[in-house]
Amino acid sequence: MPLAHGEVHVCFYSLDVESAELQRLEQLLSADELARAKRTLNRTVRNRFIAGRGTLRRILARYLEKEPESVVFAEGEQGKPYLADRAEHQRLRFNLTHKHERAALAVSGGSELGIDLEELQETIPFCRMAERFFLSKESEELSSLPHEQQLAAFYRCWTRKEAYLKGLGTGLTRPANSFGVSLLPGQPPILDDLQYPELGRKWTLHDIGVPVGYCAALAMEGKPAALTCFPWT
Structure with a gap:
């Protein structure tokens, strides 16, 4: 196949x-x-x-x-x-x-590609984690949201960053605040690699549909000719 x-x-x-x-x-x-x-x-x-x-x-x-x-x-x-x-x-x-x-x-x-899947956990100190691992702009955008939207936005940002780092093969050896991603509700997935702009322009981000309580993202070098997600069973 x-x-x-x-x-x-x-x-x-x-x-x-x-x-x-x-x-x-x-x-x-x-x-x-x-x-x-x-x-x-x-x-x-x-x-x-x-x-x-x-x-x-x-x-x-x-x-x-x-x-x-x-x-x-x-x-x-x-x-x-x-x-x-x-x-x-x-x-x-x-x-x-x-x-x-x-x-x-x-x-x-x-x-080349990377994927990340996370289960939303309300008990984690996600605002402090955002201040530590995200860009200042991302942390500020997260804090500007209504409280009930912040957890989903945090994981939206986290999975997009993790997917990109996994795609590159660096993992968290490269700081997650060396590049930016979109996180606000309704925004399309956007990548802005501040450290390596030319590299970042070669990659695209994609949200993956998963059941409530989870969040997933895909990063890919180039744009997919076709993206097929098989059902969660």
Whole structure:
């Protein structure tokens, strides 16, 4: 099931699976992945890692038209995984995010991308976090909103920033206040990379529809020729 250049698919899947399914997924993992799982002492975290990696292999194998066990991964300097085979990497890029028992996978036909999924938590000190991690302009815009709109706006900003950083492969080693994103209700997703303007102009941001209580965003190098989000199940 090859993807056309610039085509993007986003799918969601559960990391909490039945024991029989978990065993089947575990059989798909590499020796390194099995060793990593074995080192994880928390049973829930370990099982979710196995389910996440096994399902990732299954999905990517469909696009690559090969067996899940034969998919080989490599990692960038900051740990971003990619397909080790150069030809496969050129034609298929992916990024995975997870929150508790839920994972979201973005796959594209040859364009770099990043995705972030967050569960809205009302108890976090999001205004203080915004002052620390956001641009002053973003923090001020957040504070200007009615209180009942602030939490959603915070996560809108956070997921857009995180998706861009994941797409670049830097993670939070690059400060989140070195670039700006839109966050006000009704505004389209906009990226303004103050540190690397030319780089930022090559990327686009996209909101991903998720159930109430969650927020998700996608960052992509270029504009998607087609963006398909498979239903949250």
